[in-house]
Amino acid sequence: xxxxxxxxxxxxxxxxxxxxxxxxxxxxxxxxxxxxxxxxxxxxxxxxxxxxxxxxxxxxxxxxxxxxxxxxxxxxxxxxxxxxxxxxxxxxxxxxxxxxxxxxxxxxxxxxxxxxxxxxxxxxxxxxxxxxxxxxxxxxxxxxxxxxxxxxxxxxxxxxxxxxxxxxxxxxxxxxxxxxxxxxxxxxxxxxxxxxxxxxxxxxxxxxxxxxxxxxxxxxxxxxxxxxxxxxxxxxxxxxxxxxxxxxxxxxxxxxxxxxxxxxxxxxxxxxxxxxxxxxxxxxxxxxxxxxxxxxxxxxxxxxxxxxxxxxxxxxxxxxxxxxxxxxxxxxxxxxxxxxxxxxxxxxxxxxxxxxxxxxxxxxxxx
Amino acid sequence: xxxxxxxxxxxxxxxxxxxxxxxxxxxxxxxxxxxxxxxxxxxxxxxxxxxxxxxxxxxxxxxxxxxxxxxxxxxxxxxxxxxxxxxxxxxxxxxxxxxxxxxxxxxxxxxxxxxxxxxxxxxxxxxxxxxxxxxxxxxxxxxxxxxxxxxxxxxxxxxxxxxxxxxxxxxxxxxxxxxxxxxx
Numbered sequence: 001x002x003x004x005x006x007x008x009x010x011x012x013x014x015x016x017x018x019x020x021x022x023x024x025x026x027x028x029x030x031x032x033x034x035x036x037x038x039x040x041x042x043x044x045x046x047x048x049x050x051x052x053x054x055x056x057x058x059x060x061x062x063x064x065x066x067x068x069x070x071x072x073x074x075x076x077x078x079x080x081x082x083x084x085x086x087x088x089x090x091x092x093x094x095x096x097x098x099x100x101x102x103x104x105x106x107x108x109x110x111x112x113x114x115x116x117x118x119x120x121x122x123x124x125x126x127x128x129x130x131x132x133x134x135x136x137x138x139x140x141x142x143x144x145x146x147x148x149x150x151x152x153x154x155x156x157x158x159x160x161x162x163x164x165x166x167x168x169x170x171x172x173x174x175x176x177x178x179x180x181x182x183x184x185x186x187x188x189x190x191x192x193x194x195x196x197x198x199x200x201x202x203x204x205x206x207x208x209x210x211x212x213x214x215x216x217x218x219x220x221x222x223x224x225x226x227x228x229x230x231x232x233x234x235x236x237x238x239x240x241x242x243x244x245x246x247x248x249x250x251x252x253x254x255x256x257x258x259x260x261x262x263x264x265x266x267x268x269x270x271x272x273x274x275x276x277x278x279x280x281x282x283x284x285x286x287x288x289x290x291x292x293x294x295x296x297x298x299x300x301x302x303x304x305x306x307x308x309x310x311x312x313x314x315x316x317x318x319x320x321x322x323x324x325x326x327x328x329x330x331x332x333x334x335x336x337x338x339x340x341x342x343x344x345x346x347x348x349x350x351x352x353x354x355x356x357x358x359x360x361x362x363x364x365x366x367x
Numbered sequence: 368x369x370x371x372x373x374x375x376x377x378x379x380x381x382x383x384x385x386x387x388x389x390x391x392x393x394x395x396x397x398x399x400x401x402x403x404x405x406x407x408x409x410x411x412x413x414x415x416x417x418x419x420x421x422x423x424x425x426x427x428x429x430x431x432x433x434x435x436x437x438x439x440x441x442x443x444x445x446x447x448x449x450x451x452x453x454x455x456x457x458x459x460x461x462x463x464x465x466x467x468x469x470x471x472x473x474x475x476x477x478x479x480x481x482x483x484x485x486x487x488x489x490x491x492x493x494x495x496x497x498x499x500x501x502x503x504x505x506x507x508x509x510x511x512x513x514x515x516x517x518x519x520x521x522x523x524x525x526x527x528x529x530x531x532x533x534x535x536x537x538x539x540x541x542x543x544x545x546x547x548x549x550x551x
Binding site for chain 2: 192193194195196197198201202203204205206207210211214215225226228229230231232233234235236237238239240241244245248249253256257260263264266267268270271272274275276287288289290291292293294295296297298299300301302303304305306307308309310311314315319320321323324325326327328331332337338339340341342344345346347348349350351352353354357
């Protein structure tokens with residue numbers, strides 16, 4: 001069981017959204033306010049919270065976290081009153097600051113890390129500040145604002161994990177939580193997938209999406225897009241490229257090797273058994289043919305589901321639609337090599353990006 | 368052929384198998400059968416038949432088979448490893464470059480092209496599997512026919528995958544069993 005050593009309802013909500021079951025056990029601890037650099041303070045406070053809760057739950061994994069706003073090397077705390085809130089917002093107006101969350105894991109998994117997200121404010125007029133303060137109660141919020149409460153009124157851009165600004169860097173946290181068993185999981189999941197599936201490549205990409213993106217949430221869907229793009233562009237067996245990418249992403253070289261062994265070993269063993277004559281192929285039996293048809297139908301649906309979710313991320317505007325259509329036609333109708341199709345997309349993308357930039361510059365000039 | 372030659376041979380194929388394991392098949396055919404005469408054409412045909420109906424990516428199956436035939440169990444493992452070593456290096460290098468240059472115009476542009484292309488290829492893979500499962504014969508000829516059940520399974524799996532959290536391996540087992548009984 002996971003224990004969240006924080007009373008914050010926002011953190012609870014974020015963790016629930018990650019699909020994790022956990023219990024909340026927040027112990028009052030004394031927080032350090034000054035005496036060291038902001039990042040050290042945050043790490044120390046996160047550690048204190050986690051340690052206090054870990055005393056009550058020694059066999060579980062405890063998550064302690066502390067979020068702070070760092071501006072010009074200073075930690076910005078909660079405002080004292082509404083005048084102070086106005087002062088803080090005026091100070092941050094038009095500038096970039098860092099939101100840093102330090103996370104301490106104690107108990108079964110022990111780890112410390114921190115994640116920073118850069119937030120840039122709009123130029124705020126006094127009226128905007130006033131209407132923001134009227135709309136949102138800020139006295140309990142560090143930096144006198146909250147991304148999730150009308151953040152669009154004051155924030156120009158967020159660079160990095162937005163969850164981190166709300167209070168917990170979910171993506172990074174999941175990576176660290178799963179680290180303990182990551183290699184074993186990678187090996188067995190890939191071994192299961194590869195044994196069930198006949199005819200590699202895209203099925204395994206879809207299986208990675210279903211298992212590791214949708215179910216385990218080790219990756220988000222944009223990162224998965226880069227995985228598929230890389231797996232199909234780089235020379236090599238597509239399924240194995242996908243496995244290497246995910247494994248390395250989770251656990252570095254060890255993860256890559258674990259995922260790769262899971263993908264390659266079971267089929268290698270089966271092939272050797274067949275080649276040596278130990279196992280026979282019952283290929284002509286009608287029930288085997290029927291089983292393949294059923295599995296292929298299932299695989300078509302599985303890949304279609306992955307494609308559906310990828311499409312929602314990718315198809316924004318005419319250009320991606322045209323590229324996707326070209327790739328589809330090239331593969332299905334002309335039977336071109338997918339590797340060359342991917343390579344062909346690179347100059348198209350670069351030309352489009354340059355054109356887009358020029359276009360924006362021109363628009364800017366007109367204004 | 369000793370183990371080292373075998374390994375190096377498959378390292379070469381690993382670098383050349385641009386576009387996935389399927390590309391490997393015609394390349395091996397040209398190289399191993401026609402040029403080097405390491406395999407008879409008949410044996411290669413048998414290898415393809417085996418590779419296509421056994422689990423796992425075709426590239427792996429082919430490498431293991433050839434390695435095993437020439438140098439036994441170690442050969443099977445070494446051949447497979449040889450095929451994968453280049454991918455291991457190249458994928459990790461690609462990840463490094465993606466991370467390092469993520470904010471440059473040319474890489475963002477390249478990804479803008481690569482992502483939709485990757486999506487298009489995944490869609491076509493779904494299409495190819497659907498055609499494979501739900502039709503028989505060639506389109507436009509008299510022996511073309513549609514098999515209803517695999518098509519229904521595909522749609523059902525699509526909906527279940529989008530709406531529920533049922534692990535896909537279960538769905539695959541269920542579809543396999545249903546297929547074995549009803550798709551004859």
